[in-house]
Amino acid sequence: MTPAIDAHVRLHTHPTHASAVTAVLTGTHAHVALTALEAADWTVTATNVLVLARIDHEEPYWAEDAAKHLIAEGIIVEITPRLRKAMDEEWAWPNYPMPWCTRSEIREVSNQAQKIHDDIRHGRLLIHAHAHDGHTTVAVGTYLGAGGKSVHLYGEDHLRHVAGTFDSPARALLVFEKVHSAKMRPGPAPLTDTERAAIEARTVFDVTAGLSEDSRADPETVPVHLADAGDHDALLSAFFDAHSEFEKWRTWSDETTHAIHESQTLRIERVHETPAHDTAWTVAAYETPVSDRIWVLTATGTTPAPILQQLLTHLADSDGRDTATGSPMDEKMVTAATQPLSDAGWKHTVNGRWIRWTSPNGDSGVQFDAFTAQHPNQNLATWTVWAGPGIDRPTWAITASPHTPSSLLADLSETLAHGTGTRQAQSGREHRSRCATSTPAAPAVAASPASSRSR
Numbered sequence: 001m002t003p004a005i006d007a008h009v010r011l012h013t014h015p016t017h018a019s020a021v022t023a024v025l026t027g028t029h030a031h032v033a034l035t036a037l038e039a040a041d042w043t044v045t046a047t048n049v050l051v052l053a054r055i056d057h058e059e060p061y062w063a064e065d066a067a068k069h070l071i072a073e074g075i076i077v078e079i080t081p082r083l084r085k086a087m088d089e090e091w092a093w094p095n096y097p098m099p100w101c102t103r104s105e106i107r108e109v110s111n112q113a114q115k116i117h118d119d120i121r122h123g124r125l126l127i128h129a130h131a132h133d134g135h136t137t138v139a140v141g142t143y144l145g146a147g148g149k150s151v152h153l154y155g156e157d158h159l160r161h162v163a164g165t166f167d168s169p170a171r172a173l174l175v176f177e178k179v180h181s182a183k184m185r186p187g188p189a190p191l192t193d194t195e196r197a198a199i200e201a202r203t204v205f206d207v208t209a210g211l212s213e214d215s216r217a218d219p220e221t222v223p224v225h226l227a228d229a230g231d232h233d234a235l236l237s238a239f240f241d242a243h244s245e246f247e248k249w250r251t252w253s254d255e256t257t258h259a260i261h262e263s264q265t266l267r268i269e270r271v272h273e274t275p276a277h278d279t280a281w282t283v284a285a286y287e288t289p290v291s292d293r294i295w296v297l298t299a300t301g302t303t304p305a306p307i308l309q310q311l312l313t314h315l316a317d318s319d320g321r322d323t324a325t326g327s328p329m330d331e332k333m334v335t336a337a338t339q340p341l342s343d344a345g346w347k348h349t350v351n352g353r354w355i356r357w358t359s360p361n362g363d364s365g366v367q368f369d370a371f372t373a374q375h376p377n378q379n380l381a382t383w384t385v386w387a388g389p390g391i392d393r394p395t396w397a398i399t400a401s402p403h404t405p406s407s408l409l410a411d412l413s414e415t416l417a418h419g420t421g422t423r424q425a426q427s428g429r430e431h432r433s434r435c436a437t438s439t440p441a442a443p444a445v446a447a448s449p450a451s452s453r454s455r
Helices: 030-039 059-072 081-088 103-121 169-180 193-203 232-242 305-318 331-343 406-418
Strands: 008-013 021-026 043-046 049-052 076-079 125-132 137-143 150-154 161-166 220-223 246-250 256-261 266-271 279-286 293-300 347-351 354-358 364-369 383-387 396-400 420-423
Touching (some): 008 059, 030 059, 049 059, 103 161, 137 169, 150 169, 161 169, 232 305, 293 305, 305 406, 305 420, 364 406, 383 406, 396 406
Antiparallel strands (some): 008 021, 021 049, 125 137, 137 150, 150 161, 220 420, 266 279, 279 293, 293 396, 354 364
């Protein structure tokens, strides 16, 4: 009779990385589960805490595969509801360069690319040189160990593959240099944004995020501008579940998700792996699916969850009607947009071109730029909603162009003036922010995606 294994594995979504998965191990035989997960390329980040972070964004699939193997060995595996939902989700790569592949074939191509990435990362594949062929990155390297072949690699991230094999490094280098001598550089290519994000997920990880909610300090209720940003990806996922009139699109790099209203005149863009204080959300409205933007609104990644929730609620309730009512701001519309702030006793000041409403404590406010409002066709940032030490050093910020509907701005003002949210009590625990990546915030969506869609 096989002895019982006293090990419990809790699989959960990573607290800061869009697709990565964490595993928290408990039990007297936790080392058995740890050994099995390490063999499957999970990375130990703390005692009995591991992370699966891949460059093909298929972590939920492979986490489920790992769970099946652990259960077969008699280990108890708990999968959180959020991760289970990610495991069950089937999505497509818009603009995938090999459209003839099935979903399982795409996953196999990605997994082969992942193996190449892991071989390089673990030192099993030594890269001699790289180049850019005008389309993508190419490289030449040699697998170390007895009988190791030399290879030419083509592509980046989940599209990288072996383009040729050679019996000797010398032969591989000669052929590579003959083709790419003008752009050839020694050693491996610089890390891609996706590779850097995976490294970040494996090295910056708050262990308490993977533990039971009971082990954390109770959150405190605070004014809305002081609330935690929360899980923006979860908010977007819930938005899709509740509003079928918005369709979900994902870019082939998986860095960005688009929510497109069925009218094609209201579009929401969510950039996942962007530095916290950079633009993570862009809302753009159009008169017709092919016209220029009427108005645009942006929000940083640190925007509190209740404010972002109010924004999404307004966009859903307006049902695209705001796209047709946007008009340049006049005095009456400015008053309507900020009336909740005035009613709440916020300080109202005028300083040249700037009209400001500031909270009694001075730690949040709304600013209207009368100068940019006179140039409505340029979609300049006319409105700024902010919180923090000052408008020039905000903890979070929202900007909006002149045509942004006053009803939307009034909803945000009402939330800012009277709303509350929660903030995780620190209780002496050091706050660890995400490392900044070089992933650029994508520009506001300006055209309807023409690729296959994913619901």
